[in-house]
Amino acid sequence: MTPPFHEFDLIQWIREQCPDSQTDLLGIGDDTAILQPLKDRELLLATDMLMEGTHFTLPPATPELAGRKALAVNLSDLAAMGGKPHSALVSLALPQSKGPEFAKAVMQGMIDLAQEFQVQLIGGDTNSWQGPLVINVAIIGTALQAQSVTRSGSTPGDWIFVTGKLGGSIHSHHLTFTPRVDEANRLSQSVTIKSMIDISDGLASDLFHILDESKVGAQINAAEIPISNRVTLDHPQTSRLQHALSDGEDFELLFTVSPEDGKRLVSQNPLQIKLTHIGEITQEQGAVLHHADGSRTSLKRTGWEHSLSGQKRND
Ligand SMILES: Nc1ncnc2c1ncn2[C@@H]1O[C@H](COP(=O)(O)OP(=O)(O)OP(=O)(O)O)[C@@H](O)[C@H]1O
Numbered sequence: 594m595t596p597p598f599h600e601f602d603l604i605q606w607i608r609e610q611c612p613d614s615q616t617d618l619l620g621i622g623d624d625t626a627i628l629q630p631l632k633d634r635e636l637l638l639a640t641d642m643l644m645e646g647t648h649f650t651l652p653p654a655t656p657e658l659a660g661r662k663a664l665a666v667n668l669s670d671l672a673a674m675g676g677k678p679h680s681a682l683v684s685l686a687l688p689q690s691k692g693p694e695f696a697k698a699v700m701q702g703m704i705d706l707a708q709e710f711q712v713q714l715i716g717g718d719t720n721s722w723q724g725p726l727v728i729n730v731a732i733i734g735t736a737l738q739a740q741s742v743t744r745s746g747s748t749p750g751d752w753i754f755v756t757g758k759l760g761g762s763i764h765s766h767h768l769t770f771t772p773r774v775d776e777a778n779r780l781s782q783s784v785t786i787k788s789m790i791d792i793s794d795g796l797a798s799d800l801f802h803i804l805d806e807s808k809v810g811a812q813i814n815a816a817e818i819p820i821s822n823r824v825t826l827d828h829p830q831t832s833r834l835q836h837a838l839s840d841g842e843d844f845e846l847l848f849t850v851s852p853e854d855g856k857r858l859v860s861q862n863p864l865q866i867k868l869t870h871i872g873e874i875t876q877e878q879g880a881v882l883h884h885a886d887g888s889r890t891s892l893k894r895t896g897w898e899h900s901l902s903g904q905k906r907n908d
């Protein structure tokens with residue numbers, strides 16, 4: 594019979610996988626971790642929770658991919674602020690029925706990504722229950738430049754860019770995406786990013802966060818929106834565009850720069866992935882889609898939103 598494996602056995606196992614780094618004062622093992630914040634850098638903090646049934650199902654997700662995604666979504670938020678990850682705290686609600694190998698697999702998926710991005714796991718909380726898997730990660734980072742990049746810095750005339758391609762994330766991309774931390778770093782070295790957000794709820798939702806916070810509007814060229822080939826080709830064109838606008842979980846960066854910087858990015862893309870100029874920031878509030886045939890439609894705030902009442906926003 595295998596020996597019992599409980600909460601403290603799992604914590605000990607995690608601790609062995611995540612030894613304290615040289616720069617931490619104290620990581621896993623006490624009532625709190627101890628860090629010494631850098632004096633000359635802004636400190637960035639965020640937290641994001643994933644729930645089985647809402648953010649993934651097992652299968653097609655494996656426990657490793659669920660753990661990986663829980664850290665990756667937080668890295669994506671940090672990238673969107675122009676930040677460099679430092680450390681993370683992880684809270685687990687583990688289904689009792691799944692056993693210790695499942696719990697280790699969740700953490701192994703996360704630890705592998707943490708190593709890839711040099712994130713130190715410095716603590717967390719381990720619970721078990723009769724419910725589904727829930728994973729929360731709190732991430733700590735520092736700004737890459739003197740100041741981090743907010744949603745509120747866009748001004749009329751700015752060019753709007755998006756990295757990568759959009760739509761169809763449910764076909765595995767939401768589990769396997771690369772958080773755009775390195776890309777945000779490269780961009781911030783070559784231009785001044787005026788505002789930025791990562792696309793988690795869909796372009797047609799997340800663009801409005803930049804517009805609202807910056808108190809501006811936008812015109813978007815529909816034909817320029819990069820549609821992923823994950824959006825299957827048997828969809829008619831309009832609905833392929835709708836998928837790209839509102840599927841969400843693309844975890845690409847949406848950002849604005851001055852026209853001068855925009856021209857520079859168009860003539861020389863500093864990234865190893867696609868970078869597309871999709872429109873401009875306008876003084877008039879709201880967002881207008883310009884179509885290839887010359888027609889214009891207003892861009893609706895579609896995209897993912899957690900319902901608190903069992904109803905959609907427009908029901
Ligand atoms: N329950 C909460 N209590 C306090 N602040 C919250 C809470 N939920 C969200 N926020 C804050 O609201 C702001 C917007 O959060 P939101 O979750 O929409 O952003 P996000 O993390 O980029 O999106 P996503 O969860 O889709 O990745 C953030 O500053 C976040 O910290």
Ligand SMILES: Cc1ncc(C[n+]2csc(CCOP(=O)(O)O)c2C)c(N)n1
Pocket residue numbers: 641642646647648649650763767793794840841842897899
């Ligand atoms: C089983 C299953 N059903 C639906 C989806 C799609 N999905 C879930 S949450 C979300 C938006 C971001 O969430 P949040 O705002 O919490 O960061 C999206 C697009 C999925 N991944 N798995």
Ligand SMILES: [Mg+2]
Pocket residue numbers: 669670673790791793
């Ligand atoms: Mg975000």
